[in-house]
Amino acid sequence: MLTDPGLLRETLLHELLHTCPGCRDHGDRWKSYAALVNGRMGTNIQRTVKVEGEFTPLRREEVKYVLRCQSCGREITRMRMCKVVRAPWRYRCLCGGKLKRVQ
Ligand SMILES: [Zn+2]
Ligand SMILES: [Zn+2]
Known part of the structure; x- marks a missing residue:
């Protein structure tokens, strides 16, 4: 949404x-x-953007959102709603793989 x-x-x-x-x-x-x-x-239309940094896993109880790379399986965790959670299709894993929200 x-x-x-x-x-x-x-x-x-x-x-x-x-x-x-x-x-x-x-x-x-x-x-x-x-x-x-x-x-x-004055818009900022972009191609997909690679997600930089913040790949460090958070403590499990803090994790609210999880995105998983469809290529390497890397999980990107977030404590709160942010751009990558809202629109994962605009982002790519560092390996170039597509991200899918799994939680
Ligand atoms: Zn496009
Ligand atoms: Zn990946």
Whole structure:
């Protein structure tokens, strides 16, 4: 569930750009359109972002959210709601694998 209006707008714009001719992936054309929209609308449309740091496991009782890498199985734990928990599809594990919320 997306609750952040800015993030929701950027996610929709991100997907909308994929419907433009030659924008099925995040190639140069997609990137140039994203930069154009970001400049005009002050948004921050990005390709997926790698999750940096904070891979350290928390004490089990503090863990509220768990994301698991679909490639290497690494678990990313969070104590509270944050961007990566809200929109895991926008992020990648350090190995480049896709993240899936499992808890
Ligand atoms: Zn995309
Ligand atoms: Zn991984």
